[in-house]
Each structure stands twice: as structure tokens, then as C-alpha cells.
Amino acid sequence: MTDTPTDPRADALRLIEALLFASASPVEEASIADRLPEDTDVTALLAELAEHYSGRGVHLVKIAGGWTFRTAPDIGPRLKLETTVQRRLSRAAVETLAIIAYHQPVTRAEIEEIRGVQISKGTIDTLLEAGWIMPKGRRETVGRPVTWGTSESFLHHFGLGEIADLPGMDELKAAGLIGEPPVVSLRENSQMSEVAPANAAEPEEPSPELDALAEQGELVAEHGAEH
Amino acid sequence: MTDTPTDPRADALRLIEALLFASASPVEEASIADRLPEDTDVTALLAELAEHYSGRGVHLVKIAGGWTFRTAPDIGPRLKLETTVQRRLSRAAVETLAIIAYHQPVTRAEIEEIRGVQISKGTIDTLLEAGWIMPKGRRETVGRPVTWGTSESFLHHFGLGEIADLPGMDELKAAGLIGEPPVVSLRENSQMSEVAPANAAEPEEPSPELDALAEQGELVAEHGAEH
Amino acid sequence: VRDGKRAGADGDGVVTEGTEPFEEAVAPADASGSQLVVDLDGYEGPIDVLLSLARDQKVDLTHISILQLADQYLAFISAARRLQLEIAADYLVMAAWLAYLKSRLLLPEPQPDDEPSGTDLAAALTYQLQRLEAMQQAGARLMARPQLGRDVFARGAPEGVPLVKKAQYEATLFELLKAYGEGRSRADSAVLHIEAQELYSMDDALQRLTRYIGRMPDWRTLASFLPANLRVGLIGRSAVAATFAASLELVREGRLQLRQDKTFGPIYLRSPPISEAST
Numbered sequence: 001m002t003d004t005p006t007d008p009r010a011d012a013l014r015l016i017e018a019l020l021f022a023s024a025s026p027v028e029e030a031s032i033a034d035r036l037p038e039d040t041d042v043t044a045l046l047a048e049l050a051e052h053y054s055g056r057g058v059h060l061v062k063i064a065g066g067w068t069f070r071t072a073p074d075i076g077p078r079l080k081l082e083t084t085v086q087r088r089l090s091r092a093a094v095e096t097l098a099i100i101a102y103h104q105p106v107t108r109a110e111i112e113e114i115r116g117v118q119i120s121k122g123t124i125d126t127l128l129e130a131g132w133i134m135p136k137g138r139r140e141t142v143g144r145p146v147t148w149g150t151s152e153s154f155l156h157h158f159g160l161g162e163i164a165d166l167p168g169m170d171e172l173k174a175a176g177l178i179g180e181p182p183v184v185s186l187r188e189n190s191q192m193s194e195v196a197p198a199n200a201a202e203p204e205e206p207s208p209e210l211d212a213l214a215e216q217g218e219l220v221a222e223h224g225a226e227h
Numbered sequence: 228m229t230d231t232p233t234d235p236r237a238d239a240l241r242l243i244e245a246l247l248f249a250s251a252s253p254v255e256e257a258s259i260a261d262r263l264p265e266d267t268d269v270t271a272l273l274a275e276l277a278e279h280y281s282g283r284g285v286h287l288v289k290i291a292g293g294w295t296f297r298t299a300p301d302i303g304p305r306l307k308l309e310t311t312v313q314r315r316l317s318r319a320a321v322e323t324l325a326i327i328a329y330h331q332p333v334t335r336a337e338i339e340e341i342r343g344v345q346i347s348k349g350t351i352d353t354l355l356e357a358g359w360i361m362p363k364g365r366r367e368t369v370g371r372p373v374t375w376g377t378s379e380s381f382l383h384h385f386g387l388g389e390i391a392d393l394p395g396m397d398e399l400k401a402a403g404l405i406g407e408p409p410v411v412s413l414r415e416n417s418q419m420s421e422v423a424p425a426n427a428a429e430p431e432e433p434s435p436e437l438d439a440l441a442e443q444g445e446l447v448a449e450h451g452a453e454h
Numbered sequence: 455v456r457d458g459k460r461a462g463a464d465g466d467g468v469v470t471e472g473t474e475p476f477e478e479a480v481a482p483a484d485a486s487g488s489q490l491v492v493d494l495d496g497y498e499g500p501i502d503v504l505l506s507l508a509r510d511q512k513v514d515l516t517h518i519s520i521l522q523l524a525d526q527y528l529a530f531i532s533a534a535r536r537l538q539l540e541i542a543a544d545y546l547v548m549a550a551w552l553a554y555l556k557s558r559l560l561l562p563e564p565q566p567d568d569e570p571s572g573t574d575l576a577a578a579l580t581y582q583l584q585r586l587e588a589m590q591q592a593g594a595r596l597m598a599r600p601q602l603g604r605d606v607f608a609r610g611a612p613e614g615v616p617l618v619k620k621a622q623y624e625a626t627l628f629e630l631l632k633a634y635g636e637g638r639s640r641a642d643s644a645v646l647h648i649e650a651q652e653l654y655s656m657d658d659a660l661q662r663l664t665r666y667i668g669r670m671p672d673w674r675t676l677a678s679f680l681p682a683n684l685r686v687g688l689i690g691r692s693a694v695a696a697t698f699a700a701s702l703e704l705v706r707e708g709r710l711q712l713r714q715d716k717t718f719g720p721i722y723l724r725s726p727p728i729s730e731a732s733t
Contacts, residue, residue: 117499
């Protein structure tokens with residue numbers, strides 16, 4: 001290395017490097033700045049560090065609003081490290097997760113409207129158990145339904161700096177596929193709910209959100225025990 | 228970086244780097260070799276990697292027969308972040324401080340006598356930690372108890388030139404800080420006398436304090452209006 | 455993930471092409487129950503079915519023929535019915551709605567009422583198909599990302615960053631003085647005993663009223679019997695209460711009469727007329 005430790009810029013780079021290596025979770029830029037002289041351009045230093053590591057075995061990435069190192073994605077499989085075995089998500093769960101991620105905060109009813117089908121109770125449970133979604137307060141409409149959004153560990157798991165970094169987010173917004181529907185909402189939905197009693201043979205859990213909220217801790221434990 | 232991922236040597240370096248980064252404990256050379264083509268000179272690669280990191284914020288070191296990254300020794304101490312947390316003094320501590328200020332030098336037993344309640348050990352410690360009180364020698368009586376008084380920084384913090392600047396009882400009364408016994412004091416008084424002895428076992432903050440706290444807001448507001 | 459089932463429904467085209475194959479398929483399917491070509495279980499609801507069918511048109515969703523799609527769906531459902539598959543209500547509702555949409559699309563002139571036109575409904579359906587397709591693709595892209603603990607790894611043994619919290623205590627001179635003042639006044643009041651309140655007792659009132667007995671043939675208000683110096687404040691109220699209680703006592707003894715014309719109205723007192731008193 002050509003850097004000499006006396007150069008303040010190189011010194012700051014070393015400190016950032018050490019800090020991010022030592023931290024168990026991503027470190028926010030403000031927290032990095034706290035440890036450096038006031039006039040330090042932390043953003044520029046981070047960019048320089050990211051550049052330095054771009055070709056290496058570990059990369060500097062922004063995750064959940066903070067900076068951290070991660071192994072290069074192409075190397076992962078060759079590390080033969082113990083990996084956490086994840087059960088593959090069902091198609092329903094993947095779709096539901098995507099809808100929650102892109103449309104958050106979103107109610108169960110809205111998810112069902114997008115998918116055109118009722119959500120089985122297990123789907124939300126699975127995503128909760130994985131720690132990827134969390135309740136985001138209630139919608140102030142009739143019935144005050146719970147809304148869902150993604151958690152910080154969702155961002156960690158999928159390596160996202162923030163929700164806006166979701167793949168294709170901008171295009172979907174531009175295409176009007178996220179947010180309020182630009183056209184008359186399908187009347188079919190109201191019709192469907194009128195006919196719904198036919199479906200009452202096997203009704204959904206009455207208010208699964210509430211159950212999930214109330215028992216969240218328990219449910220996870222219970223769920224874990226099942227598998 | 229001059230390394231290109233297609234160069235087998237650079238590729239091996241990247242893999243070692245990622246492996247040592249992600250491993251929970253130091254990795255032995257043999258274990259590294261297992262993940263690389265047979266003819267790889269792991270020792271030479273490790274030396275190269277150690278050289279690369281020698282000037283940086285983390286160093287590649289050999290610990291207990293295995294290789295791992297560690298924070299550069301000179302940087303370690305600088306990672307420590309001191310944060311000052313603003314803390315309000317408890318009511319008991321403020322009152323104890325006030326008694327020390329007015330009655331110094333004063334022993335713990337005397338403070339307790341004045342307050343009519345025992346002082347928990349933490350109260351004196353907190354005031355010491357805040358730097359507002361200091362021991363002022365021993366009282367030449369049985370047991371030679373330590374006496375307490377206020378410090379220089381107490382005067383600074385409260386903007387006092389000297390202790391004599393503290394307003395006297397008459398002035399406190401005039402300022403409304405010592406009030407007439409409230410009309411409903413019958414309840415409060417009986418509680419006080421009943422609670423105080425029973426309270427001797429458990430320290431500090433019995434319910435009368437809470438009552439007083441509840442009134443505190445009012446008092447402050449009142450005071451603000453006066454001035 | 456039901457890739458297999460989806461592929462079957464997507465790819466074969468059995469579902470959408472003529473209905474003949476199903477006729478033949480009925481018998482073996484009923485017999486073995488294993489050769490179902492129309493497998494509703496592979497779908498995530500009617501919109502998902504529609505989306506699969508729409509892909510068979512091999513055009514961008516915005517250019518899809520809703521009419522054709524409706525036909526495909528209806529054929530799909532009738533095929534499933536012929537196979538005597540159990541069809542969830544959702545699917546049947548969608549079939550009914552599509553049949554309705556079809557009729558609206560085929561009607562030459564718009565309905566007179568303010569219902570949305572067939573074209574509006576078709577557009578709404580197209581939007582819903584696009585939105586679900588977008589979410590299906592988004593889900594796939596999400597799952598294709600390198601995942602933590604599987605494809606990428608965090609530092610295995612983070613050394614940790616020490617965070618030293620230094621307390622800085624806050625207190626103002628005002629708080630200090632107030633605490634001292636309150637402490638002192640509390641200490642003072644601790645030795646104080648509540649003085650007995652000066653209150654007008656019933657005995658006092660009884661004595662006072664007795665003096666008037668026999669000397670008040672006319673109704674007079676209770677208030678007029680109160681001692682002149684005890685008509686206000688707490689003691690005034692105690693005088694009213696005591697005098698009233700005393701008057702009740704005297705009424706009980708037959709030595710006084712009470713009258714009140716209305717609730718909360720003034721209370722009047724008088725000595726009982728001689729004749730009544732004797733009875």
C-alpha cells in the first residue's frame with residue numbers, strides 16, 4: 001500500500017475499515033462521522049473504500065441504511081461455510097412477500113385484492129417467523145385493519161440499502177402498478193365478497209392479523225416447535 | 228485493484244479473503260487449502276494477503292494456529308465511542324444534594340435525619356459521579372463519620388459564586404418554594420409518619436414522593452408564571 | 455413451489471385448446487384420480503389462472519384480448535367441471551363475472567345507467583393482471599438476489615465496537631431550591647398536627663333553635679336562624695347542616711314543623727300550632 005498512516009485521509013480510511021469489520025451490524029454514516037474529525041467527507045471516503053474492495057473477496061455494501069462488508073456474491077457457494085438451511089418459500093409466500101415489500105404498508109385485504117385470492121393463515125405466519133415482515137400500525141379506516149411492511153432483517157437478508165432499492169421499484173411506480181390503481185377498481189371485488197358466503201364452508205380464521213399480533217411471540221415459538 | 232477475477236491467483240486470494248472474513252473462528256491453512264485447487268501455494272497467498280492488509284485498518288494475523296482478521300492494534304482504542312447521556316437526577320438525589328449544600332459539612336446520618344428517609348447508597352454515588360459533592364473530612368464523633376460538602380463544579384453548574392449565595396429559608400418562603408402546609412395534609416402527614424419507619428427496610432422513593440412528583444408539574448408551571 | 459403444476463397448466467395448452475381431449479380424459483381421471491390435466495391446485499386463485507391463460511396469447515398484457523381471455527377461462531372452468539373437480543367459489547364467481555363482462559363487451563351500445571362500460575371493466579381486469587404479473591416477477595427477482603447466510607456472508611466474528619456511555623447529570627438551581635424548600639416544609643409539617651376545625655356543631659344548633667321554640671308561629675326560612683356571624687365559608691355551611699339536622703331532631707320530637715315547597719327550595723320552620731301540638 002502506498003498509504004502512509006500519517007496521511008489523515010488514509011488514516012480515516014483505516015478507521016472506517018476497522019470499524020466496519022468490527023461491527024456486528026451495518027453502521028450508519030452519521031455514526032462513522034462521529035469517530036472522525038468534523039470536516040471529514042465520510043461519503044467520499046466510503047466511496048473510495050467501496051472502490052478499493054470492489055474487485056476483492058469482500059465487498060463494501062449499504063444495507064438497511066448502514067454500511068457493512070459482505071462476502072462477494074460469486075464466492076459464497078465456494079466458501080463451503082455452514083449455511084442456514086431455509087425452507088423454500090411457497091409461491092403464495094413469495095408473492096405475498098413481494099406485495100408487502102413493494103406496496104407497504106399494506107393490509108391483508110389489499111394483498112388479497114392484488115392476488116385475487118384469500119391468503120391462508122400460514123402464509124403471514126411463515127413470513128413473520130422468517131422475521132421479514134412486521135406490523136406497521138393500523139389503517140385508519142373502517143375496522144382499523146393492521147398493515148404490514150418489511151423489517152430491517154428483510155433488508156439484511158436480501159442485501160438492500162433501503163426499500164427504494166427493491167429491484168424494479170421505480171419502473172413499477174412509473175407504470176402505475178404500485179399505489180392507487182389508475183383505473184376503475186374492479187367491481188368484481190365487491191361482487192366477490194357478496195358471493196363469499198358460498199365459501200363460508202371453510203372460512204378463514206376470523207381475524208388472523210389480530211391473532212398474529214397478540215400471539216406473535218408465541219406463534220413463532222409454536223411454529224418453530226412444529227417443524 | 229489490478230487483480231482481475233479470472234486470474235487464478237487473484238481468484239484464490241479473493242476466496243481466502245472471503246473465507247477468513249466470514250469464518251467465526253481462525254481458519255487453519257489446511258482448511259483453506261481444501262477449498263482451493265491442489266497445487267495452490269496457500270502459504271504464499273496468505274503472506275501476500277497479510278502484506279496487502281499490513282497498512283490497513285484490519286490486519287491478517289495468525290492466532291492459535293489459524294488465520295483471521297483483527298482490528299489494527301493502533302486503531303482499536305479509537306473505535307471506542309464515548310457518548311454522553313443526559314440524565315436527570317432523581318428527586319431523592321436533588322433533595323440530598325440540596326441538604327448537603329445547605330448544611331455542609333454534613334454526615335449521611337444527618338442528611339437522613341433531615342430528610343426523614345434513608346438515603347440509598349446510589350444517591351451519594353450519583354452525586355459523586357456528577358462531581359457535585361466531595362468528602363469534607365470526618366466528624367470527630369463516635370464512628371468518625373465522613374462529612375459531605377459541595378464541590379467547585381457544583382458552584383459552576385448552578386451558577387453560584389459561593390455557597391453563601393444560596394437563598395436563605397426566608398427567601399425561599401418569599402419565593403413560594405416553601406409553602407404553607409397544604410389543607411389536605413392530614414392524609415399526607417399520617418402517611419408520612421406511618422410509612423417512614425416501615426420504609427426503613429427498603430430504601431428511597433416511597434409513595435409520598437410520587438404524590439409530590441405528581442404535584443411537581445403544577446408547581447413548575449406556577450413558578451414559571453410568576454417570573 | 456409448484457413449478458411442475460404450473461408448467462403443466464402453462465405449457466401443455468391442453469386447457470385452452472379444444473375440449474375434445476377432456477372428454478377422453480374423464481374416464482381414466484375418474485378411475486385413477488391421478489391424471490388430472492386441469493389442476494386447479496396449481497393455481498393461486500382465478501386471477502392467477504387468467505394470467506396463465508393470458509400468457510398463452512403470447513402478447514403483452516396491454517394488448518391482450520379480454521374477450522378471448524374470457525372464453526379461455528370459461529372453457530377452462532367448464533373443462534374442470536366436466537372432470538367433476540371441486541371448484542372453489544372464487545373461480546366460479548370469476549366465471550360468472552367474465553360471462554357478464556363478455557356480454558357487456560358484445561353489447562353494441564353502452565348501458566343507460568352510470569355503470570362502468572365493458573371497456574372500463576376490461577381495462578380494470580387488464581390492470582389487475584398486470585399488477586399481479588408484476589408482483590410475481592418482483593417476487594422471483596427478490597428470491598434471485600444473493601441472500602444473506604446462503605450466498606453472501608457477514609463478518610463471522612465481529613470483534614464488536616465498545617460504546618462507552620458517560621452520564622451527564624442534569625439539574626437546575628430551581629429544582630435544587632425547590633427540593634430543599636419542599637423537604638423542609640415537609641419536615642415542618644411532619645410535626646404539625648391538623649388543628650381541629652372550628653365547625654358549628656349540631657348541639658350548638660339545637661341549643662340555638664330551642665331558644666326560639668314557641669316563638670315562631672309563622673314560617674321562617676332556616677337561613678334566618680343561622681348566627682349572623684356564621685353565614686359564609688366552611689363554618690357557614692356547617693351551620694346550615696347542623697341547624698337542619700337539629701331541626702329534624704326537633705320535628706321528630708314534635709316541637710317544630712318543616713316545609714320545603716320545591717327541591718332545593720328554601721326550607722321553612724315554624725312552631726307547630728298549639729292545637730296540633732297537643733294531638
